[in-house]
Amino acid sequence: MKYRMKYRATRPARNAVALALGASILLGSLSAYGSDASDLAKERVAQSDTSVEQARQTLGNSEHGTVELQQARDKLDAAKSALAKKDWKEAERAAAQAHLFAELAVAKSQSADARKSADEVLASLEILRQETERNTPTQR
Secondary structure (H helix, E strand, O other), X not given: OHHHHHHHHHHHHHHHHHHHHHHHHHHHHHHHOOOOHHHHHHHXXXXXXXXXXXXXXXXXXXXXXXXXXXXXXXXXXXXXXHHHOOOHHHHHHHHHHHHXXXXXXXXXXXXXXXXXXXXXXXXXXXXXXXHHHHHOOOOO
């Protein structure tokens, strides 16, 4: 059971790391082929849009990380607005911030879930300890 809890807590983190790595590779290859600033900004905004959506799905109905998720959405909206104004640098900056806020939202949610699981385990151990003391004859 310990392994299952660990896997469940780290799976979204692995997905986020894989997404970030894939985004870095993609951005590097785009830069290497001399794509212009507008294409790069559009790609980063699209990747951030994906990050925010994945964070939203990961959080689900969780109350933890909602503030950061809203900040990610706000930054994504700012990035899209900058794209519309053809302000490529601002679009990239806001997209990067949106991505980071989305990652932070997921991390806060996972941290809260892990904390809750740990509290449940500690409560179970305390009950088990009390049962053991109740059923063990005292030595005098």
